[in-house]
Amino acid sequence: MSDLSVQALAAAQARYRYMPLEKNYLAPIAMAESWPWLAEQYGPSWLLPFLPRFLASQARHFFQWIRTAVEYLTFRYDKLDSYDQLFGGSPPEFAQKFKTTGSDAEHDAVFAWWRIAGANALLLRREPDLAALLARIPLSSERVARACGRSVSLEDAARSDRLFAVDFSLLLHAIRSQRKREDATRDSRWGEKYLPTPIGVFLAVPDAPGGLVPVAIQIDGQDPGEHNPVYYPDDLWGWRIAKAYFEAADVTFQAGFGHIFSTHLMMEPFSMATPRQLPPSHPVRLLLQPHTRFTLTTNQAGYKVLIDRRKIYGEIYTATLEQLRHVTIHSYHQYGFVDLQLESDLARRGVEHAPLRYPYRDDMRLWLQPIGEFVGEYVRAVYADDAAVQRDAALQAWKQELEDPARGAVRTLLPPGEALDTRARLANLLAQVLFIAGPRHASQHYSANYYYRYTPAFPAGVYLPPPRKKDSDSVNFARWLAMLPTISRASDQFRSNTYTCFHYDRFGNYERFPLGNLPEAREPIARLQEALAAVEHTIEKRQAERLFPYEFALPSRVPNSINI
Numbered sequence: 001m002s003d004l005s006v007q008a009l010a011a012a013q014a015r016y017r018y019m020p021l022e023k024n025y026l027a028p029i030a031m032a033e034s035w036p037w038l039a040e041q042y043g044p045s046w047l048l049p050f051l052p053r054f055l056a057s058q059a060r061h062f063f064q065w066i067r068t069a070v071e072y073l074t075f076r077y078d079k080l081d082s083y084d085q086l087f088g089g090s091p092p093e094f095a096q097k098f099k100t101t102g103s104d105a106e107h108d109a110v111f112a113w114w115r116i117a118g119a120n121a122l123l124l125r126r127e128p129d130l131a132a133l134l135a136r137i138p139l140s141s142e143r144v145a146r147a148c149g150r151s152v153s154l155e156d157a158a159r160s161d162r163l164f165a166v167d168f169s170l171l172l173h174a175i176r177s178q179r180k181r182e183d184a185t186r187d188s189r190w191g192e193k194y195l196p197t198p199i200g201v202f203l204a205v206p207d208a209p210g211g212l213v214p215v216a217i218q219i220d221g222q223d224p225g226e227h228n229p230v231y232y233p234d235d236l237w238g239w240r241i242a243k244a245y246f247e248a249a250d251v252t253f254q255a256g257f258g259h260i261f262s263t264h265l266m267m268e269p270f271s272m273a274t275p276r277q278l279p280p281s282h283p284v285r286l287l288l289q290p291h292t293r294f295t296l297t298t299n300q301a302g303y304k305v306l307i308d309r310r311k312i313y314g315e316i317y318t319a320t321l322e323q324l325r326h327v328t329i330h331s332y333h334q335y336g337f338v339d340l341q342l343e344s345d346l347a348r349r350g351v352e353h354a355p356l357r358y359p360y361r362d363d364m365r366l367w368l369q370p371i372g373e374f375v376g377e378y379v380r381a382v383y384a385d386d387a388a389v390q391r392d393a394a395l396q397a398w399k400q401e402l403e404d405p406a407r408g409a410v411r412t413l414l415p416p417g418e419a420l421d422t423r424a425r426l427a428n429l430l431a432q433v434l435f436i437a438g439p440r441h442a443s444q445h446y447s448a449n450y451y452y453r454y455t456p457a458f459p460a461g462v463y464l465p466p467p468r469k470k471d472s473d474s475v476n477f478a479r480w481l482a483m484l485p486t487i488s489r490a491s492d493q494f495r496s497n498t499y500t501c502f503h504y505d506r507f508g509n510y511e512r513f514p515l516g517n518l519p520e521a522r523e524p525i526a527r528l529q530e531a532l533a534a535v536e537h538t539i540e541k542r543q544a545e546r547l548f549p550y551e552f553a554l555p556s557r558v559p560n561s562i563n564i
Contacts, residue, residue: 336412
């Protein structure tokens with residue numbers, strides 16, 4: 001490395017500084033404390049297209065506040081209609097099917113669909129061991145059969161890969177970690193809002209609209225007793241209320257794990273270590289530059305809303321900010337970088353092949369080969385052999401910083417026992433970085449933007465404790481409506497998911513970056529763009545067979561980086 005490169009890195013390390021652990025509310029997760037403002041701050045190319053969307057959403061929020069005030073004063077306020085008014089017209093099709101006037105079958109079809117193609121399609125788990133499932137939720141076979149409208153053997157369903165569950169035990173672990181005790185019971189969690197920790201059970205039914213049918217929900221898993229009943233689809237408003245608590249937990253989990261931890265915070269160390277350890281002309285830095293653009297600035301904004309109760313997260317989420325941070329920290333201890341690889345995640349949950357219809361899984365898999373081939377071809381072009389990877393002192397320093405608990409703090413950067421000593425291993429690592437920055441983040445961010453605007457289906461907060469008896473006269477429409485957020489908080493939820501639906505650039509388009517003019521990258525980039533055009537075509541063809549379109553993995557809608 002030349003003296004100039006050494007001096008440039010020394011200057012970069014002085015300007016890019018990690019937040020000390022004692023100041024970091026998310027420790028041991030790495031966060032940046034400072035960086036060169038001009039190099040990382042949003043520029044005109046980002047701000048000018050973003051501002052009209054932001055200002056329009058602010059104006060709509062203001063006019064909604066005026067309209068609500070007028071309706072109150074004239075005794076015409078209707079809470080349910082007010083949620084629809086936020087759209088300024090007819091709400092999306094999924095919202096229409098989730099209205100209270102819709103049938104229970106329509107509700108259940110879209111509710112199940114969101115487990116495989118919604119904002120959080122990361123929790124569905126195959127349950128091959130019925131006894132283990134029954135130890136977590138006491139199911140009635142008769143009630144499950146009634147929910148499916150046919151005779152059902154749970155034993156056969158488990159053996160034939162048709163029994164699934166979504167379990168929010170991570171939320172309960174996070175609450176217990178925060179409270180440092182094991183009695184995080186229902187009563188201890190009720191304040192203004194309530195954080196449920198549900199478990200839901202689903203059956204794969206081929207002729208069902210989405211291929212999956214919800215059959216049971218317990219609002220607080222791992223909390224047995226008469227005060228925590230299991231709800232089934234024929235429990236009428238009790239079932240609708242149980243689904244609302246389930247979705248509130250799902251929104252919290254999606255924020256803490258699926259979105260914030262597994263994409264934003266997983267890219268933070270790469271956005272820091274790259275300029276600190278790799279010279280400006282280093283081939284790995286040139287490759288990663290488009291995929292870390294604006295990420296530090298974006299994450300700083302996200303960090304602020306996680307620690308300031310006056311900001312939107314403190315307002316809308318059913319979890320407190322302390323609970324939400326503990327969900328994120330607990331996720332860090334449970335999932336390392338390698339664990340977030342798509343195929344590793346699918347295998348861990350037993351959903352590599354079942355259920356047969358799983359749009360998130362099927363569309364995201366289409367990305368693996370194009371990214372893998374692009375990165376592999378690029379790495380082979382810039383490194384002559386495996387020995388060149390081993391001799392690259394800057395690259396090895398980059399890897400050490402990423403793994404250093406006091407700096408990058410990335411857990412399991414490489415599979416156990418592996419070193420960064422071959423071109424193939426380097427390519428695999430870099431392909432995972434690009435996948436997280438691109439399609440994985442897009443699948444979480446833009447799906448939330450689309451769905452979470454409609455509060456009755458996705459309440460970020462619930463404002464009543466769960467009923468203790470499901471056959472009570474108070475388990476009715478009025479209770480369901482009362483537990484939903486006020487129109488003011490629903491408007492905040494709508495606004496934040498509207499102006500953040502912004503696409504800065506397109507994955508694989510490197511015209512703005514030095515990578516696009518690098519001779520070694522031209523042919524790999526051309527082949528990547530051709531492969532992504534084929535992915536786009538394949539996903540478009542699949543939409544006709546789906547209950548609702550799943551468009552969040554379309555290459556035309558995936559930016560290069562986490563820049564929003």
